[in-house]
Amino acid sequence: MSIEPALLLTLMLVIGFFCQWVAWRVRLPAILFLLLAGIVAGPVTGLLRPDKLMGDLLFPVVSLAVAVILFEGSLTLRFHELKGIGHAVRGLVSYGALLALALLAAAAHVIGGLGWELSFLFGALTCVTGPTVIAPMLRTVRPNARIANALRWEGIVIDPIGALFAVLVYEAIASHREGHSLQVFLGTIACGAVTGGIAAFLHGNLLRRHWIPEYLQNFGTLAAVLMTFSLSNAIAHESGLLAVTIMGIALGNMRDVHIDDIMDFKEHLTTLLVSTLFILLAARLDWPLPDGALVAGLAIFAVAQVVIRPLSVFVSTLGSELTWRERALIGWIAPRGIVAASVSALFAIRMEETGMTGADRLVPLVFLMIIGTVVFQSATARPLARWFKVAEPEPRGVLLYGANAVAIEVARALHAIEGLRVVVADDDWHGIRTVRMEGVPTFFGNPASQAADRHLDLAGIGHLLAMSTHRELNSLVSVHYREEFGRDKVFRLRNLSPEESHGRVSLASSLLAPALFAEDMTHDRFDDLLRDGWRVKTTRLSETFDWTAFLARYGSDALPLFGVEPRGDLRIATGPHPLAPRPGWTVIALVPPQAIEASDGA
Known part of the structure; x- marks a missing residue:
């Protein structure tokens, strides 16, 4: 032939x-x-x-x-x-x-x-x-x-x-x-x-x-x-x-x-x-x-x-x-x-x-x-x-793409959880330097590049949080790591609200990764809340201080972001699936400034 x-x-x-x-x-x-x-x-x-x-x-x-x-x-x-x-x-x-x-x-x-x-x-x-x-x-x-x-x-x-x-x-x-x-x-x-x-x-x-x-x-x-x-x-x-x-x-x-x-x-x-x-x-x-x-x-x-x-x-x-x-x-x-x-x-x-x-x-x-x-x-x-018992335990850690103010605040809270490995990746040197000064492991570059395949250490990492301000790059990184971690382990923080997204953009975004934290939560809104005094707070729940007690102290507006079960498994709040924290969990939540002031005053 x-x-x-x-x-x-x-x-x-x-x-x-x-x-x-x-x-x-x-x-x-x-x-x-x-x-x-x-x-x-x-x-x-x-x-x-x-x-x-x-x-x-x-x-x-x-x-x-x-x-x-x-x-x-x-x-x-x-x-x-x-x-x-x-x-x-x-x-x-x-x-x-x-x-x-x-x-x-x-x-x-x-x-x-x-x-x-x-x-x-x-x-x-x-x-x-x-x-x-x-x-x-x-x-x-x-x-x-x-x-x-x-x-x-x-x-x-x-x-x-x-x-x-x-x-x-x-x-x-x-x-x-x-x-x-x-x-x-x-x-x-x-x-x-x-x-x-x-x-x-x-x-x-x-x-x-x-x-x-x-x-x-x-x-x-x-x-x-x-x-x-x-x-x-x-x-x-x-x-x-x-x-x-x-x-x-x-x-x-x-x-x-x-x-x-x-x-x-x-x-x-x-x-x-x-x-x-x-x-x-x-x-x-x-x-x-x-x-x-x-x-x-x-x-x-x-x-x-x-x-x-x-x-x-x-x-x-x-x-x-x-x-x-x-x-x-x-x-x-x-x-x-x-x-x-x-x-x-x-x-x-x-x-x-x-x-x-x-x-x-x-x-x-x-x-x-x-x-x-x-x-x-x-x-x-x-x-x-x-x-030989030298295999990495169940991957529970987080690869966080983005080194802006919102991502840094989230990375700081996750890094404070004992036994949870966090790596922040971005090609913004100023942001990466800020994160590195916080003691959080970093990767300077695009996490979806071949350079990342060579140099990015993913040992213990099993989740991706795409929190960059670049919507297209968030999508690219999400697609790249969807096969690496699994579809249910890849999440993104919206850059546009559902009302702003329409047609093919909205459909493509829903196919790539679930939206983080809440249906109406966007990067700009999260950033505005931080500027208004809202803070990311980490609390260990117990039988005497459960989630109901947490809301009573910090207000019903408090937004749960993450939950860590007693055995170390990470639970991530998404729009369609809000968290229902239980006693024994460690909860990371975004709480309003007045609740923080009232709690500090008490």
């Missing part, structure tokens, strides 16, 4: 989107579905033949796409974050990663039959985890905060470091294969490092001095990355990947250079590139696999799962404050992701062109490692966390 190239490329985009959507629905890493889709489209059905479809453009397209992916990943590495990630994570991303690299290389050589050069490249590619696969798994496993933070930071920090490992190993192999001396290898490394550093300096200064208008900054950064990659390769063969990695690290750590919008653009672009690239690369797999590759890949995965990862974690976390149960679960979770798949495929293409023996086995072994870790660990990590 022959399909027009334009239609085939379009189908790749559609299939990539569908895979991302399915991954979002089932809360598994998208890379798994992308690889499976590519295998079905390529080796299984033969509909997609990348070499025939792309021709001579295949290698340049893959190279440029990998360059953008590595640049985006390296932008997330901040040197100041390395200082505060703790002993355990420092070990995991340094000597622990090197130990895993060496052991994986030995396994690839002994079990997979690869030569030592390819074995060390395999080890460099598969010794790292990544935030794009760790974050969905943590949402499913829900380990305690120390485990989640260790795994999250390991993935963030080691992603660009792993890319650097792989590039350096490949540069050494390429220099050796081409008969180059150590001087040529060191020159290649120096060229990549210098070119990347100069590119970061020049582009960073253009951004700092505002010589590039905001609407062109994303375009200009993409052009600068691709030019840096191509120029470095032209100066010194195979130095481009190192150059863009260094450029990303340097640009991400430059002072007074605002790259938040650039990072958002790169995240969206990387999603597009990953979605199409992985389908394309998986479709290039030969089927059946090279002799013994399937059995060898499964055997290497088994050794990595039960021996190499636990051993490297054990060595890395010696002397840390982690318990043996926490170390055991960390030693079980290590899904491989973007760096391993994309870079391995790129290097395999280059090595196959040089006729290197065993190059055709590299990608199948790496892909089997990716699929094995994602599938097996996703299925077993949650039961194991419960067995």
Whole structure:
């Protein structure tokens, strides 16, 4: 069956989107579905033949796409974050990663039959985890905060470091294969490092001095990355990947250079590139696999799962404050992701062109490692966390979107409840700083962004309160977390009254999330009440001082906002379902100023 190239490329985009959507629905890493889709489209059905479809453009397209992916990943590495990630994570991303690299290389050589050069490249590619696969798994496993933070930071920090490992190993192999001396290898490394550093300096200064208008900054950064990659390769063969990695690290750590919008653009672009690239690369797999590759890949995965990862974690976390149960679960979770798949495929293409023996086995072994870790660990990590008793208890906490006066008042009251975790998220720095001074955990940024998927710690969080002044963003965040927490755990504070809302706006709002507190309560009304002297008051009810007594003291106008049951479950007042507090509950209510004065006077 022959399909027009334009239609085939379009189908790749559609299939990539569908895979991302399915991954979002089932809360598994998208890379798994992308690889499976590519295998079905390529080796299984033969509909997609990348070499025939792309021709001579295949290698340049893959190279440029990998360059953008590595640049985006390296932008997330901040040197100041390395200082505060703790002993355990420092070990995991340094000597622990090197130990895993060496052991994986030995396994690839002994079990997979690869030569030592390819074995060390395999080890460099598969010794790292990544935030794009760790974050969905943590949402499913829900380990305690120390485990989640260790795994999250390991993935963030080691992603660009792993890319650097792989590039350096490949540069050494390429220099050796081409008969180059150590001087040529060191020159290649120096060229990549210098070119990347100069590119970061020049582009960073253009951004700092505002010589590039905001609407062109994303375009200009993409052009600068691709030019840096191509120029470095032209100066010194195979130095481009190192150059863009260094450029990303340097640009991400430059002072007074605002790259938040650039990072958002790169995240969206990387999603597009990953979605199409992985389908394309998986479709290039030969089927059946090279002799013994399937059995060898499964055997290497088994050794990595039960021996190499636990051993490297054990060595890395010696002397840390982690318990043996926490170390055991960390030693079980290590899904491989973007760096391993994309870079391995790129290097395999280059090595196959040089006729290197065993190059055709590299990608199948790496892909089997990716699929094995994602599938097996996703299925077993949650039961194991419960067995080790390191799983997070029932998520009762609150993610509050908004850092305005109303949201801060609500966050302050909820944070005062013992055992209730509250995180406030917003991209308003002034508001976030105010909340942070109150001692409430915060996240600076959009909680529905990919940056939030990497950095926002949702351990113990099970509710969303969308209380921003931006109605559209409230809706976006509500949709995002409806699948995360469940429809009955997502709420919003109206920005418009029911009379002001009409038609499609009213209908869409009712579909997204229930309205907080009362049918006629809006953000502006709540803010006006606070300005008029109303206060949010927290009271513990008892048999002698029940809700009726509370109303008698503070007036029938008092509006219950939240109730916390004795066992810690949070109850939230909504328009259709007002609270009926009972003795033993802790009630958070909005009470009028005259009632507060009368109570204080009594």
